[in-house]
Each structure stands twice: as C-alpha cells, then as structure tokens.
Amino acid sequence: MGVDRRQFLKIASLSTLLGIGGKAVFELLAPGELEAAVPLMEGKRWAMVIDMRRMTDEIMDECQKACHSVHNVPNFGDPKVEIKWIWKDEYVADEVKHRSYLLLCNHCSNPPCCRVCPTGATWQREDGIVMMDWHRCIGCRFCMAGCPYGSRSFNWGDPRKAPKELSPDFPANPEFPTRTKGVVEKCTFCDERLAKGELPVCVEAANKKKEDLLIFGDLADPDSNVRQALRKHFTIRRKPELGTNPNVYYIV
Ligand code: SF4
Ligand code: SF4
Numbered sequence: 001m002g003v004d005r006r007q008f009l010k011i012a013s014l015s016t017l018l019g020i021g022g023k024a025v026f027e028l029l030a031p032g033e034l035e036a037a038v039p040l041m042e043g044k045r046w047a048m049v050i051d052m053r054r055m056t057d058e059i060m061d062e063c064q065k066a067c068h069s070v071h072n073v074p075n076f077g078d079p080k081v082e083i084k085w086i087w088k089d090e091y092v093a094d095e096v097k098h099r100s101y102l103l104l105c106n107h108c109s110n111p112p113c114c115r116v117c118p119t120g121a122t123w124q125r126e127d128g129i130v131m132m133d134w135h136r137c138i139g140c141r142f143c144m145a146g147c148p149y150g151s152r153s154f155n156w157g158d159p160r161k162a163p164k165e166l167s168p169d170f171p172a173n174p175e176f177p178t179r180t181k182g183v184v185e186k187c188t189f190c191d192e193r194l195a196k197g198e199l200p201v202c203v204e205a206a207n208k209k210k211e212d213l214l215i216f217g218d219l220a221d222p223d224s225n226v227r228q229a230l231r232k233h234f235t236i237r238r239k240p241e242l243g244t245n246p247n248v249y250y251i252v
Helices: 005-017 033-037 057-070 112-116 142-146 201-209 225-232
Strands: 026-029 046-051 086-089 101-104 122-124 130-132 214-218 235-238 248-251
Touching (some): 033 225, 046 101, 057 086, 057 201, 201 214, 225 248
Antiparallel strands (some): 046 214, 235 248
C-alpha cells in the first residue's frame, strides 16, 4: 500500500485545507470505502484507476501521444488554442506533492456537461461513457462552461489544417473521423476500441511501460480489476463537493 495511516490522515486534512473557499479539491478514499458507498449497479460502468505512485512525466507524455495520434487530435502549436483529450497538469497543490497528474474526462456519473448541451451532442451512455456527436455540436461551448474539470476543448481552427510539421509524432489515423472548426471535443474512453473488445489506447500505452499503471474496467462488477484496485489502495477523485461522481480514480 502506498500510504500508511499517518500519511492518510495528513493528506485527508490537507485535502480539506487546500480547497478554494474551504472546499476540498479532492476526495480521499480509504481502501474499500467507495465500495461501501457505491449503490448496486446494473449493467456496466466503465472506470479508470491511475497509479500515480509509479507514474512518470514520460509515461504521461506517451499516453497523450498515443491518444492524440489514434484520434487525430490536432496540434496547432499554440497553447492558447490547444486541443487536449488527455494531458498532464499540476492538479494537487504543491504542499501535498509537487508533481503533475494525468488528466482526462472523468466520465462522471452525474455529468453537468450533458445537462447543459442544448442539442444533445453530448450525452451519457448506459455504461457511463460521456459521448460526443460532432455532427450535432453547434459550438455553443455550454458544455465547456459546465465541465468543472476543463476536460473539453474547442476547435478554434480547422483541425484538418493543423500543421503537420508541428506534430511529427501524430500521424493521421484514417480510421478515425477528423472534426471540423467550431466543434467541441474530448476523450470518449475510446468507445470505438471498447466496441471491438480492446482497451483504451492510453491504457495500453502506459501498461507497455509499467504493468497495471492504468487499470480500466467495469465498476459495476465486484470482481473487476478496478473494484479490486479500489479495495486495495488509497485513492483520490477530483472535486467531490460538486457531486459529479467522477469515474477516474488516482492511487496515491
Ligand atoms: S469530466 Fe467534464 S466533460 Fe467529462 S463527464 Fe465530467 S463534466 Fe462532463
Ligand atoms: S480513454 Fe481513449 S480517448 Fe480517453 S484519454 Fe485514454 S486514449 Fe484518449
């Protein structure tokens, strides 16, 4: 286990102290704690557990390269118009740990983004995946305002015209649709790969470097790998006070 009881209590108190306006920036779950609170779920509920104890900056970069390459995520070479499906950022305050975290759409069980979309271009599947229909997106960006995690990006430019020379590691994938200027995009938990019985590409990329660094599975199945990981380790989820119920967990 990565954290002993003393460390757990220290982080738990910091998690409350560090939040803006007295709110916690993350929720710390003791091993098995979530399980006790999770209602019985029917069907599937896809979830991801990221082992931050063994994660490195290089592996997070590999995950982004793999995801952005497979999904034709444009790279305009300008941080102001950056499109990101998965990225690293210093999420938890320095006092806890001075390091970056791997961030992506949390595929929240209670996703505010879906509630505010006026056209139904973003919606939640029964298995929990928050989807995007780029043909129905009118670019109003309500979902971007609704997402508290910055998990959505807007195409200010034409993704098909993203300069190739800026993205030598991102060869086009002819099997995945490119988007158009003026639509919002984000991670879809690799729904196209799950449909073929494959794992998300970031999971494959990370686990090639270190086994079980990213664990992906069905939270509704008590015997699944994600349930076992949550039973065994201390984990955190982002911004608990919002009640979004994220399905991405971090082993700390
Ligand atoms: S992380 Fe943001 S975009 Fe993803 S489901 Fe939650 S609110 Fe929606
Ligand atoms: S699950 Fe798929 S779409 Fe989402 S960040 Fe990972 S590789 Fe990208």
